[in-house]
Amino acid sequence: MSNCLLCQNKVYFDFNLKWLMSFQKYSISKVCSRCNDSFEEIKASNCCLGCGRKQNQQMMCLDCRQWKKRITGELLDNKALYVYDQTAMRSFIEKYKFLGDYRLRLVFQNKFEKFISINYDKDWLYVPIPIDEETMQIRGFNQIEGLTTNIPLTRVISMREKRGRIKQSHKNKKERMLTKQPFKISEQISQLKKAKILLLDDIYTTGRTLYHARNLLMQHGAETVKSITLCR
Amino acid sequence: MDEEFLYGRQLPETVISHNLRNAPNIEKRPAVLKRGKYIYCQRCGNKTVRDEVALPSQRYYCPHCILLGRVATHNLLYSIPEPHHFLKITSSPLTWQGTLSKLQAICSSELLEVAQTGGKHLMWAVTGAGKTEMLFETIAWALQKGRRIALASPRVDVCNELYPRFKQAFNNIDIILLHGKQNEKYRYTQLVICTTHQLLRFFRAFDILIIDEVDAFPFVGDKGLAYAADNALTEKGTLIYLTATPSRKLLQQIRKKQLTVSYLPLRFHGYLLPEPIIILDSQLKVFKKKNKLSRKIIKIIKRWESEGYQFLIFVPKISLLEPVYQSVKKILKHDTTGTTVFSGDIQRIKKVSDMRKLKYRYLITTTILERGVTFPALNILILKADDTNFTVSALVQIAGRVGRSFKRPEGDIYFACSEYSRNVKAAVAQIKFLNKKGSKVQK
């Protein structure tokens, strides 16, 4: 028995028949079932093929049609686990990322790691989106690395140093779209040649950040670049 | 940033400017201490298992007070000792025109005496006694004496309600209201109204600290609150608790003489509290299976309908709202309208205001509606009053919603339960205890 990370209520393990028959290890959830149900999952059959956004049909959303006009080549093929624009997820992101409650990484860590490894096997390099030095100083952790502690990460990109850069979260949609390339390749360039790369981030908002990262990696010889985010 | 910003406060470097960090009389101490397997937070007083709150950088943060901005082992708390730099107030700052009842006046002078001598005091006043007015005399005195004063409550809605009343009562005094849902910038004032949570941003600031509705919320742990109060109080400061339902801890402190106490057992209209009638009803246990209320309860609700008063039915869980509503609807006539409401209900404010406009005859609810919300002539039934979701203080507070007007100072309050639980017993005992005191002063 432990307390739910989100609402502090007691979490009990449910010794039901289904579990007994599954021969699974006894493990206690970090979150109570009520909190768990408050997040809105995205099903693979009901989302945009470009960005993973939840919608009724499996087709391209409006934003992705715009991207299609702007870029050469394929769309990013982002996959997301949860809907972002919804009370429970917004409040989770607020507490985890902006208040800096690092314990909350455990709310999704297991599930997110599984989601990644099920969809993309060992042939893929898992590349986390970095955060800038100042944010790292204050927050003390990179939110996406907290969610992926138990899978091998290849940290090949980092933030370019730039004075007065405004945080993505402080910009509106139009300003975000105008953002210039914020990343640089930090090391291990030989690894990138012909590599299959999976970018990892917490939120897909406009896609600007992820497309910048993809451009950079493609320029350095990557064969294909896709992405997974916790939410969209 | 001015030095005033830090007078009597404790803030981490993340929220103060560089120049302030080098002020001549600045004091600093680590925000979080490492001790073996644990860390101790100097801001909120809580202890946490180290490994649970380790950041990748081998720093450890306190999760308990994180809503005030995270503090970790590498952060310092900065403060400047409270200098009492206030303008001299020569004539009485009290602009309140009302008068106190005889009993209120007695309590008021008791409080003044406590404030003058120092120490810890509990003012136990029944719900609907008019506690606020009794503070005015003490606060007016303290303002003139150049003391710094805070009025705190665990509940945001209580703070929001107190603020305009104090602004009116002390028209020429600058008062600041501080809580998490308000955006006014901090400024140095002699009188502060804030949530108890905000007290954690103060350090030895207040000569008089009054905490209203201490027990209004069960999750405000006694220990955390005591730490916050001690920290925010100056060394010789006076601490006054105001409550309608003191917790067992507070009652214990009274018995041990660590806390002095005064009573206000009569409501502002001079009547006693309505005493709850217990209904033992074994059918409540199986309500969810059968969705049927017992004959005893149906009879009460029908009588209420014919008498024409509004009523509230409390249930312990959100999942019970709809089934209870459906069963109640079945008993009543078509034009007797009602609805369900719970604390997270998006339409809550609208429903409550419709109830006040008499658009509804009744509400089925899980929540003690805001303190300011009173319905003048009300009957109340608590279903499953023995459920652990109803704390002693919740039961007393709910019962205290009845009989809040001059026109109808009485009313029905029923506790329906399948068992005469400890909480139910204790709540009834508290009400009877006050009524016994009350009937003595009534005479």
Ligand SMILES: [Zn+2]
């Ligand atoms: Zn929970």
Ligand SMILES: [Zn+2]
């Ligand atoms: Zn899309």
Ligand SMILES: [Zn+2]
């Ligand atoms: Zn703390």
